[in-house]
Amino acid sequence: MTVASIGSIIRSFVDGVIALNEQREILWHDIKEDIPINISKGMTISSFMECDNKHFINNETFLLDLNGKQLSIVVKVLSTEDTIIFLCLKDLTNETTNMEERLYCLEKIIDSLDEGVMMSNSEGEITLYNEAQEKMEGLISQNIIGKHLWSVYNYNPQYSEHKHTIKTGKPIFSRYRAHSTINGIPKYVNYSTYPIQKDGKTISVFSLSTNESKLKDRLHQTIEQKRQANVTHQEKVHSKNGTIFTFNDIKGKSLVLLDLIKEAQNVSIHNADTLIVGETGTGKELFAQSMHNHSPRANKPFVAINCAAIPENLLESTLFGTVKGAFTGATDQIGLFEYAQDGTLFLDEINSMPITLQTKLMRVLQERLVRKVGSNDVAPVKCTIISACNEDPEKLIAENKMRIDLFYRIAHTSLYIPPLRERIEDVHFFINYFLDTYQRKLAKSVPILSNSLQKSLLQYSWPGNIRELEHMIENLIIRVPENATAIEVNHLPSYMRGKILVVHSTTSFEESNEIKRPLKKIFKSSEKQLIETTLVQSNWNVSQAAQKLGITRQSLQYHIKKHDLEKPTI
Known part of the structure; x- marks a missing residue:
């Protein structure tokens, strides 16, 4: 083939071709008209570019700026009887402009997304932070671009998920946490983190975040409207799903309690297995039922069992079910895991469950399969598990009363209900609330509490929590004479009077409140x-x-x- 024919083939893929001999003389050329090169056959290549000492190497690429044009030149060396050098020209001017425009458009598209986008480089420096992410987290991109993630979010670099993804090259899916706060309120987002790889190397990492607050609000409204349409307050409805409580029934005004209700509402949307920790009388089942009724499974069964109230052998068959002949008197019986279907199974006082049964329960939760006692067949576990314990899980684990692997299975998410003694605002609230409730319930009007009794009640530690306080107020209303001018300490039941008087004589309310x-x-x-x-x-x-x-x-x-x-x- 001739130089011209070979050059013409190459020209069909590029913007210009110049063929040279070994002496750098032009043998043939074909160049796009808008590339400003004035050359002719027989000229040396040095007439328009400095390359007197240049040794052209096959597949070499270099750039040339020529009269406002940026050219990419690829060298192709053809060795036959005579060595022919083809310089393949590519005009990068428009391509550069197009790349800049494309980058601008991509940035505008990213800023218009409802999803938050944050990107960092291999050093952990934030390189991209879009408007949606700003709204979710309350930060301003111009204040954080170029800064390290851990300095912006105030955490140890060792725990950086972006740094971990850079190192492993593996994505992290569906995390739910708050990295920032606005006016002291944590801003929770659901996000996933992905690596950006080039030539087998992770060069950057980005996270996609979704703010689910609007979706949750709509879902909450839908659930509540459906419940209000079908259920009156008096029939709240054991016959429908096995519950009688919603979040509207959780009373109190302390900030700790209000924050806990918000946290429980967020958790309930995600159908995550949850452990509720709280002392006796703090309202663990009230929270469990409320979470069920706030969740997408509100119209499914809520099934509760107190693990402390049933012997071990009966508890196993109650949870897992039995087949006829499994043991003496055994019949075909469905277990609570299956009975709960797509709803919620509430395991109250799970810390009372024997260790041997905890091992079997752990396997069910791990495999999401349940096997009836005496059967080889398995059935899928579809329900969400809410567990409750009235002691510190770490203390139970240390005392070998709870398996640590069971704890991690039941506590994908955990909620802690503070005792009443740590919520003085709620003690005051419940005193007035129960006074009003039981006066109406018992159709009896009573005078106000004396200052002495009120201080004593606020100072008392309430080991039985809300349940104990409610029982005490009910007793007071029953016992106080109709001619009394105030409810006094001597109107308390004798067992309560002794405990409260001992506390009152030990320290004043002000001192107790200051110390505790x-x-x-x-x-x-x-x-x-x-x-x-x-x-x-x-x-x-x-x-x-x-x-x-x-x-x-x-x-x-x-x-x-x-x-x-x-x-x-x-």
Whole structure:
């Protein structure tokens, strides 16, 4: 083939071709008209580019700026009887402009998305942060672009998910947490993180976030409207799904309780297995029923069982079911895991379950398959599991009363209900609430509480929590004479009178409140700082820190989670 024929073939793929001999003389050329090169056959290539000492290598690529044009030149060396060098020209000018326009358009598209987009480079520096992400997290992109993720979100770089994805090259799916707060309120988002790879190397990482608040609001409204349309308050309806409570029935006004209700509502939307921790009388089943009725499975069964109330052998058959002949007297019986169908199974006082049965329960939760006692057949577990315990899970694990692997199975998400003694605002609220409730219920009008009795009730530790307080108020209304001018300490039941008088004589209400509740005194100003300082002083021993703060270990864990505090690593 001739030089011209070979050059013509190459020209069909590029914007220009120049054929040279070994002496750098032009043998043939065909160049697009808008490329400003004035050459002719026989000229040397040095007439329009400096290459006197250049040794052209096959497949070499270099750039040339020529009269406002940016050209990419690829060298093709054809070795036959005579060596022919083809310079293949590509005009990058329009391509560069197009790339800039394309990049601008892509940035505008990203900013118009409802999903939040955040990208970081291999050093963990934020390189992209769109408007949707700004709205979700309350941050401004121009203030954080170029900064490290951990400095923006105030966490240890060791725990950076983007850094982990850069290292592993593997995506992280469906996380749900708050990285930032607005006016002290954590802003929870559902997000996934993905690597961007080039030539087998991860060069960047980005996260896609969705703010589910609008979707949740619509879902909450739909669920509530459906419930209001079908159910009156009096029939709230055992016959429908096995519940009688919703979040409207959870009373109180403390900030801790209000935050807990919001957290429980968010958790219920996701159908996640949940562990509720709280002392006796704090309302664990009330929360469990409310979460069921707030969830997408509200029209499905809610099935509850108290694990402490049933012997071990009966508990196993009750949960898993039996087949006829499995043991003496056994009949074909469906278990509660199957009976709950697509609804919720509530395992109350799960800490009372024997260790041997915990092992079997753990396997069911892990495999999501249940086998009836005496059968080899399995059935799928479709229900969501809400468990409750009235003791600190870590204490139970340390005492070998709960398997640690069972804890991780039942506590995909955990909720801690603080005891009433840590919610003085709610003690005052419930005193008035139950006084009003039982006066109407018993059709009896009573005078107000004396100052002495009111202070004593506010100072009392309420080991039985709300249930104990309700029982005491009901007794007071029954016992107080109609001619009394105030409800006094001597109107209390004798067993309560002794306990309250002992507490009252030990310390004044003001002293007790000052000693036991330092968190409440500084709640709005420096709660986080106090907790963090105490944890550092205790070398992050949660039990010791809780003792110094005068609160329970579970309550401190709640505040640690609330303020996104993390133990520093060395």
